[in-house]
Amino acid sequence: PSDGVWNHPLLALVRPELVLSRLVSGDRRPLHLQFAEMPHSILLEDAAMLRNVNQPEDLE
Numbered sequence: 001p002s003d004g005v006w007n008h009p010l011l012a013l014v015r016p017e018l019v020l021s022r023l024v025s026g027d028r029r030p031l032h033l034q035f036a037e038m039p040h041s042i043l044l045e046d047a048a049m050l051r052n053v054n055q056p057e058d059l060e
Contacts, residue, residue: 002008022034053059 018038019035022038027034
């Protein structure tokens with residue numbers, strides 16, 4: 001989902017073994033580059049179908 005400026009993750013499933021193995025490999029590049037190369041899936045949805053709920057009053 002997006003607020004028009006930023007994309008916000010709705011849900012993430014992280015496989016810690018994969019992340020740890022990449023971090024201990026000695027690669028000194030920025031993490032965002034390393035993470036982008038890891039196997040992943042992205043599901044994009046229509047922002048109008050999603051609602052950002054952080055507080056109970058957001059449901060009103």
